[in-house]
Amino acid sequence: MSARPPRVLLVSHYYPPHVGGIENVVRQEAEGLAARGADVTVLTSGPRSATTVEGGVRVVRIRAWNGAEERAGVPFPVFSPALAAAALRLSRRADVVHVHDCLYLSSWAAGLAARLTRTRRVHTQHVAVVDHPSGLVRAVQRAVYGTAGRFLLRGARSVFTLNASVAAFVRAHGARAERSHHLANGVDTELFRPAATGERAAARDRLGLPADRVLVLFVGRLVPKKGYDLLLAAHTPDAGYDLVFSGGGDAAALTGRPGVHHLGALPPEAVAEAYRACDVFALPSTAEGFPLTVQEAMASGLPVVTTDDPGYAPYGLDRDGVSLVARDVPALAAELRALAADPLRRARMGEYSRTYAQRAFTWESHVRTLLAHYRGDGGGR
Template sequence: MKEKVAIVHVVHRFDTGGLENGMVNLINRLDPSVYRHSIVTMKGHSELFAERIKTDNVTFYDLAKGNGQDLGIFLRLNRLLKTLRPDVLHTRNTATLEMQLVGWWRRVPLRIHGEHGWDVNDMHGSNPRYQKLRRFMRRFVHQWVALSVEARDYLLNTIGVAPERVNHICNGVDIQRFSPQPSTDSDSLVVGCVGRLAAVKNHTMLATAFVDAWHYARERNTTLKLHLIGDGDCRGAVEKILIDGGCIKDCWLAGNRSDVPDLMGQMDVFVLPSLAEGISNTILEAMASGLPVVATAVGGNVELVQHEQSGFLVDVDAGALATALKRYVDEPALIQQQGQCARQLAEEKFSIDAMTAAYDGLYRSH
């Protein structure tokens, strides 16, 4: 009997997030009779989030990285790879890129690195130190995965990766799990966002824009509500803006949740105010849920949202975001019109089957 392809996935932490959600979707759909997966984390994993994986061919390992420089992490990964003997080492984002050195040392047959999105310290790949790191690591990585066109062009033109080693694989969405649902709050217009409350996600700008739009809606006898799904370091700052703006009573900061499809069913409009973004799983999930999407015109957002058709692309500016939200107050028919367009785009262009097939072909290429 042929032995399964052994893949070691290395991530900073396996917890609520778009990158990790994409991994869940991929692992759940790759043939378990062909693959076995090891998820290696630098900083542990969430047991609750890990429950989203429905296959029984996955094992977790934690390298328990210390704060700051922890050179021992290379030795710990070396021992682990010596035991696991993977066919594929797949690291994701800058925090794990150096782990490819260990894969090279252990002669892992296929070494893949994925660029999923930008960090707040590396907006659009502009950090010179990280550029030098990526250029240095070119010799140790066989194949690179760019989720967005922006990331693909960055690898080709800025980092100098050879075209035959760059794979543009867009995220896919489960259009059965995420689908349009009838509104449960017909008396209000519910604006929603799902994601980590981290600086790069820019929820403070969303809060500022919502305060403006909320007062505008009140003057027009419309109740505007905000649902924020997710948690993180910026929660306190977001809450303060909403409290000071006088609208906290119409806001729900739900924290991390596992029932995102149901919660999206309670929204009318989805907003993603990121400073930088790859291919956002939450935008795709919102589109599949039949929601119009208002997103900042950064990174992969411009590949997903068709301006004025499936939502609005706006500048990274609270005033511009508030103006877009006010459009839905004044023209509520736009919600259904753009939501239907978003759902159609999700069905036709962002198939999860196409994403899985692309990764399947890449993993088998070793």
């Protein structure tokens, strides 16, 4: 690749304004790359086909049916046949195709297009097989990873993962060890920041949250893999805290529960305000490693309670600064009760979170690493 800024095609099944972790990562990458001079196009889904320019990024949306997510909580857009032609056309003009995750039609189309056009391709794998309650969904995941997933992972010049568990998963599914690289997501530490004096009370008022309760925040889709149901089971009226949920999904499960508040799916600016309104962040998810919402919570200066996942190993977290607990109701209930009753411990953990985030989670470093791999001088030739 020449010394000029690269022409990059980023491929993601969703992109903002759709709310979710992968789409937020892709937007940050896209805008960060564009700010450094790259010519960036995003190929994604939408309710109708359209091409727009957003934040200096060309966004090509292909019409897709999203009923699987709307009806069953399965984020799998079914694209129109126009996807194949668009992927081929955009791959042909790109210097590098960067595919996010294996499971989606957009990933398969872009991977095949990059192969046909002989365009350098890199890959980010965010998760391994998700422990979905549906046996059919689990079986489909395994089948996809064993076929299209192997094709995508084996052919990528570089494969980026966020934690040790996913790193082992991609190597077991065809990624070459010398082409596999740990790459933490960044986080906007100006948007996601601790509450200033008086700001927490004002945020609670705007969001309709109680002023005099310890608030434990959950951010994510209301699906079992995220563990929202464990938080509900762990909470009792005398627990000493209220639960606050931000995210779309099975909102009916939250209705009528005392001490439970649902903010719905929020854009990033409003999510940042929700972090500033609350006292603790909890995410008892499974098979996610280090989700973006944990990074946002840490940048916001919140104490974090999350699942004790071996995937966290590359991050070197201090277990006194981040609470890594077993993914079961008794452990979760005990830890949240203890934190609710201990403001000094919450303050210490919150300070650790903010300091760690400012040191370890920068989008500038993330984008710089991507550019090195796009040029072929970051390893994984």
